[in-house]
Amino acid sequence: MLKIHVVAAMVLFASVAVADEAAVRAREPARRTEQTELSRKLTDLRARLAEDPRVKEAKAAVERAEKAIAEKIGRDSAITEATKAELAARDAVAKAEQAAAEAHPRVQEHRRALASAQARAAELELQRRMEEIKAEHLRREAVQKPEHRDLRSRAQVPMQGKEALAADPKLAAARKALDDANAVMQAKMKEMPEYKAREQARKALDAALAASPLAKNAEAARRNLDEKVAADQQVAAQTAKVKAAAEAQDAHRKTIADLEKKVREAAVEVAAKDPRVTEAGKAVVAARDRVRKTVEERTAAERQAREAARSAWREKFGTVITENPEAKALMAEISGLEERLRQLRSQMGELRRPVSQAKP
Numbered sequence: 001m002l003k004i005h006v007v008a009a010m011v012l013f014a015s016v017a018v019a020d021e022a023a024v025r026a027r028e029p030a031r032r033t034e035q036t037e038l039s040r041k042l043t044d045l046r047a048r049l050a051e052d053p054r055v056k057e058a059k060a061a062v063e064r065a066e067k068a069i070a071e072k073i074g075r076d077s078a079i080t081e082a083t084k085a086e087l088a089a090r091d092a093v094a095k096a097e098q099a100a101a102e103a104h105p106r107v108q109e110h111r112r113a114l115a116s117a118q119a120r121a122a123e124l125e126l127q128r129r130m131e132e133i134k135a136e137h138l139r140r141e142a143v144q145k146p147e148h149r150d151l152r153s154r155a156q157v158p159m160q161g162k163e164a165l166a167a168d169p170k171l172a173a174a175r176k177a178l179d180d181a182n183a184v185m186q187a188k189m190k191e192m193p194e195y196k197a198r199e200q201a202r203k204a205l206d207a208a209l210a211a212s213p214l215a216k217n218a219e220a221a222r223r224n225l226d227e228k229v230a231a232d233q234q235v236a237a238q239t240a241k242v243k244a245a246a247e248a249q250d251a252h253r254k255t256i257a258d259l260e261k262k263v264r265e266a267a268v269e270v271a272a273k274d275p276r277v278t279e280a281g282k283a284v285v286a287a288r289d290r291v292r293k294t295v296e297e298r299t300a301a302e303r304q305a306r307e308a309a310r311s312a313w314r315e316k317f318g319t320v321i322t323e324n325p326e327a328k329a330l331m332a333e334i335s336g337l338e339e340r341l342r343q344l345r346s347q348m349g350e351l352r353r354p355v356s357q358a359k360p
Helices: 002-049 053-075 077-103 105-143 146-154 162-167 169-187 192-211 213-231 233-273 275-298 300-323 325-352
Strands: none
Touching (some): 077 105, 077 275, 105 233, 213 233, 300 325
16 A cells, blocks of 8 residues: 555656656747847847947957967068978878878879770770760751651741741731831931830730741650651660660779779878888977977967966956946846756756665
């Protein structure tokens, strides 16, 4: 009986905890929104306070100090010498890696295979172009076959023939409007209204042509002609050759990419095990440390001046903030939000803590 009561109490406590956690979670979005809004306000306030003459002057002093360091690094002979030594050491590493790779049989084998594949790639490119030229030649020959004469004729939209214009009054009217507009434009080239009229007439002609049975019939004839040409035995066979050549070229590109990867990987592996590369790498580390120490020594006074300028800048900014009532209120609001967020996280932690099981 005692065990039943304990279990029931645990279930009740768990249900209450779940309900409390849901209530706590429900407050999270509002807290996040409030935090985002306060961050925006703080950013805006900082931007305004940064325009204070005292802060701007302090910031300018920091920038001058940083510029002095950059100029000292750029013109100091000892730093320049150390930097050149580091670059030479890095170049020596590259040369050592290249020498180690070139001398290794496995890398040489991969490079020979790559050179052969690259030569073959040029042949495949030439082959594909030749097949495309042949395909275009056969297609043109197929278009010019006598049995396609009627389709070729119907695939063209006659714009000048009197019979064509008489067959479509709207098209004839649009053609006349364009001609009239051209005549006016030639007479008054410098007057913009006539130019606009010409363009409007051209658009009207294009619209009339697009809606004309002649244009629709010509489009149907072109599709029919294309289908017949594509079905031509010689054209179809040559099209298949073009496709096969392109596919072979694509496959060969992958082969080249794989070989290039093998060359890189083998070269890296070989270089990593070569003692000359190891020694050259140690020289780079030493040269880099020398550059760092030289810069630190030669710019010690300038860096000290920069830190002093930064400290003064932070102090000026802090002073301006403390003098601003809006900043004080905002900082207090942020502190209150941080405290509420801390309490919220604490409540979530308490609710998620596992319940100890009581023993009968």
